[in-house]
Amino acid sequence: NDLFYDNLEEILVTSDIGIKTSMELVRTLKEVVKKDKIKETQKAIEKLRELIVDIVKINNQKLNISKDELSIYLFIGVNGVGKTTTIAKVGNLLQKRGLKVMFSAGDTFRAGAIEQLKVWGKSLEIPVISQQEGSDPAAVIFDSIEAAKARDIDVLLIDTAGRLHNKKNLMEEMKKINKVIQREDGKKPEEIFLVIDSGTGQNALASAEEFIKNVPDITGLILTKLDGTAKGGMAIPLIKELNIPIKFVCLGEGVKDIDEFIPEKFIEGILG
Amino acid sequence: SLSEKLQKAFSKLTGKGRLSEDDVISALKEVQIALLEADVNYKVVKDFTKKIKEKAIGKDVLESLSPGQQVIKIVNDELVELLGGKIDKLEFSGRKPFIIFMVGLQGSGKTTTSGKLAYMLKAQNKKPFLIGADIYRPAAMEQLEVLAKKIDVNIFFDKNSKDVENIVSEGISIANKNNSDIIIVDTAGRQHLDDSMMDELINLKKSIKPDEIILVVDGMTGQDAVNIGKEFNEKVGIDSVAVTKMDGDSRGGAVISLRQITGKQIKLIGMGEKIDQLELFYPDRIASRILG
Numbered sequence: 001n002d003l004f005y006d007n008l009e010e011i012l013v014t015s016d017i018g019i020k021t022s023m024e025l026v027r028t029l030k031e032v033v034k035k036d037k038i039k040e041t042q043k044a045i046e047k048l049r050e051l052i053v054d055i056v057k058i059n060n061q062k063l064n065i066s067k068d069e070l071s072i073y074l075f076i077g078v079n080g081v082g083k084t085t086t087i088a089k090v091g092n093l094l095q096k097r098g099l100k101v102m103f104s105a106g107d108t109f110r111a112g113a114i115e116q117l118k119v120w121g122k123s124l125e126i127p128v129i130s131q132q133e134g135s136d137p138a139a140v141i142f143d144s145i146e147a148a149k150a151r152d153i154d155v156l157l158i159d160t161a162g163r164l165h166n167k168k169n170l171m172e173e174m175k176k177i178n179k180v181i182q183r184e185d186g187k188k189p190e191e192i193f194l195v196i197d198s199g200t201g202q203n204a205l206a207s208a209e210e211f212i213k214n215v216p217d218i219t220g221l222i223l224t225k226l227d228g229t230a231k232g233g234m235a236i237p238l239i240k241e242l243n244i245p246i247k248f249v250c251l252g253e254g255v256k257d258i259d260e261f262i263p264e265k266f267i268e269g270i271l272g
Numbered sequence: 273s274l275s276e277k278l279q280k281a282f283s284k285l286t287g288k289g290r291l292s293e294d295d296v297i298s299a300l301k302e303v304q305i306a307l308l309e310a311d312v313n314y315k316v317v318k319d320f321t322k323k324i325k326e327k328a329i330g331k332d333v334l335e336s337l338s339p340g341q342q343v344i345k346i347v348n349d350e351l352v353e354l355l356g357g358k359i360d361k362l363e364f365s366g367r368k369p370f371i372i373f374m375v376g377l378q379g380s381g382k383t384t385t386s387g388k389l390a391y392m393l394k395a396q397n398k399k400p401f402l403i404g405a406d407i408y409r410p411a412a413m414e415q416l417e418v419l420a421k422k423i424d425v426n427i428f429f430d431k432n433s434k435d436v437e438n439i440v441s442e443g444i445s446i447a448n449k450n451n452s453d454i455i456i457v458d459t460a461g462r463q464h465l466d467d468s469m470m471d472e473l474i475n476l477k478k479s480i481k482p483d484e485i486i487l488v489v490d491g492m493t494g495q496d497a498v499n500i501g502k503e504f505n506e507k508v509g510i511d512s513v514a515v516t517k518m519d520g521d522s523r524g525g526a527v528i529s530l531r532q533i534t535g536k537q538i539k540l541i542g543m544g545e546k547i548d549q550l551e552l553f554y555p556d557r558i559a560s561r562i563l564g
């Protein structure tokens with residue numbers, strides 16, 4: 001029986017749930033097993049599933065869209081997590097629902113970033129507002145909001161450069177971008193997505209905390225690259241701590257490789 | 273930090289005189305937790321703490337006056353040894369041109385590191401040549417081209433080709449005409465679970481016969497690092513590892529896991545987005561980072 005709990009701890013830790021959260025879950029499970037007098041391992045694992053579902057199931061998982069005004073979706077996150085690709089996927093989803101979509105090439109820093117979003121825009125027939133590489137992202141975003149309003153766009157999706165949370169100047173730039181949007185649009189963005197790579201380890205928590213400190217209105221998480229062997233377990237302590245829902249999961253590089261977050265499916269990926 | 277935690281754990285014990293085996297075991301639990309929080313793989317942590325326990329329960333530690341300091345030193349030395357030797361300089365010599373493949377998961381930093389490596393080699397008076405072999409990602413070739421132009425390094429790519437082997441072999445013949453001595457091939461990001469993409473890499477290796485395959489891994493990678501290392505090494509075969517985004521504050525335990533699972537040398541550390549932010553590997557720097 002000790003072996004059962006040790007194996008469970010190993011499964012949880014190796015899915016990146018983190019040692020402290022894993023130990024806590026095992027501790028809680030032991031109490032529940034004792035209290036409910038559970039004898040079979042299947043039932044115990046079912047209980048563990050319930051414990052985890054309780055953590056990750058948050059009620060506001062719907063996509064926020066304004067009725068008669070422009071909706072703005074801002075995408076932020078660490079370098080290389082999949083922001084630009086996810087914008088293409090979400091843009092495609094919204095367009096398929098009959099909404100008028102526009103992209104804003106807010107990453108004016110990285111080589112080929114503007115071109116990358118333009119290629120997506122072209123293939124999806126979604127207009128892209130951009131300026132020169134090296135220009136001020138706030139200026140591009142300002143232009144994009146003006147253009148979106150002029151062309152009666154329903155949802156404007158804004159791409160930003162990847163950034164590490166310990167880079168103070170980049171955190172400041174992100175704050176400024178958020179301020180510019182609120183000033184130009186007269187309201188907070190309908191969605192601010194923090195995009196997270198499922199393969200990230202324990203640094204994900206410190207990273208998300210710092211992003212939220214600088215952009216308190218983050219409305220949702222998007223977990224990418226769940227099509228590999230990475231389990232995305234760090235999302236569990238993340239949601240527990242920050243109380244922000246996962247609104248989408250991404251399972252591949254194609255435009256259709258995006259799904260709504262289903263807690264049971266996510267946990268099945270971890271517990272099998 | 274781990275060293276602070278160990279100091280604390282052992283300062284309670286110093287007053288007792290000799291340490292018992294149980295005392296060492298309980299302090300080693302702190303080491304385990306700290307290493308797991310630093311993203312070192314679960315199994316690697318188990319084997320590692322077993323080794324530490326054998327050394328810590330040895331005679332000289334138990335009779336020492338500052339057991340905490342002793343254990344920290346053992347952990348640090350053991351980490352440094354595990355990580356392998358430091359890299360004094362990049363040795364890409366022998367065959368000319370020397371052909372390097374940059375491989376790894378999506379978004380790990382291959383394209384950026386390809387540019388950085390070319391820049392580093394140019395500073396060493398080498399003549400590097402870049403080949404853009406990522407035919408999938410939108411604007412991947414443009415991205416590499418911008419980097420190549422920035423550092424004035426020759427590059428070959430073909431936006432109209434869907435044949436990776438052709439692109440690479442054509443690039444090599446152009447590099448030869450250019451008298452380049454090192455060729456860096458930037459490949460598409462891929463998942464080790466994706467058989468067709470792994471096959472593409474296996475076939476590319478068979479036909480091009482590169483001299484060095486560098487696995488590029490994101491420094492923030494968690495427990496999955498062992499799977500990445502194991503699968504890429506077993507299916508394709510890698511020669512060394514580059515770890516990126518180490519200018520973040522992730523503790524970098526994935527480095528330990530990669531070294532342990534592949535046995536290959538960690539050579540390069542990405543320390544930023546700029547083209548000159550590539551460093552050679554120093555095990556003691558990484559060890560103290562993991563220890564916090």
Ligand SMILES: Nc1nc2c(ncn2[C@@H]2O[C@H](COP(=O)(O)OP(=O)(O)OP(=O)(O)O)[C@@H](O)[C@H]2O)c(=O)[nH]1
Nearest residue numbers: 079080081082083084085162225250251252378379
């Ligand atoms: N396998 C897989 N790859 C993905 C997924 N999402 C994105 N990618 C890939 O990850 C790589 C990086 O994606 P990008 O969209 O450029 O990431 P980004 O966050 O915009 O990167 P930066 O702008 O450089 O910070 C690309 O090769 C994408 O195709 C996913 O869900 N699964």
Ligand SMILES: Nc1nc2c(ncn2[C@@H]2O[C@H](COP(=O)(O)OP(=O)(O)OP(=O)(O)O)[C@@H](O)[C@H]2O)c(=O)[nH]1
Nearest residue numbers: 079080378379380381382383384461517542543544
């Ligand atoms: N801060 C930091 N960012 C890095 C480092 N290396 C790469 N990046 C960033 O990480 C992101 C992804 O880098 P890429 O070079 O596009 O990664 P890739 O492996 O080629 O991606 P794919 O081709 O899509 O698989 C970019 O935003 C880079 O600027 C590094 O050492 N530090």
Ligand SMILES: [Mg+2]
Nearest residue numbers: 083084107113
């Ligand atoms: Mg991007």
Ligand SMILES: [Mg+2]
Nearest residue numbers: 382383406412
């Ligand atoms: Mg690339």
